[in-house]
Amino acid sequence: MDPDEDELKQLCLGIVEEADAAAVTPGIVRQELRVEHDIVYEDNRVFEVMHEMEDNGELIYHLGEYNEFAVPE
Known part of the structure; x- marks a missing residue:
């Protein structure tokens, strides 16, 4: 399954919003896309x-050392 870019952005935003952490990495988002939505993308x-x-x-860069992103408050 390969969603269009707008759908991918919405899925990414939803994953970041639902995370139980202050910020998440693209790797975590990629893993959620694969496991929860059966969508595979390269990092x-x-x-x-x-x-x-x-x-x-739509997102803010969380100044961590692991390329973390968060939703603006």
Whole structure:
């Protein structure tokens, strides 16, 4: 299954919002996409989409050492 980019962004946002952590990595999002939604993407694609979402203000870059993202408050 390969959702379009808007659907991928919505799924990423939902995963970040539902996380039980202050911020999540693209790897965690990728794992959730695979396990919960049966969607497989390479790490780089998810990372790129999450950075695009950061540029658009949909996510914020959490200044951790593991490329973590969070939802703006």
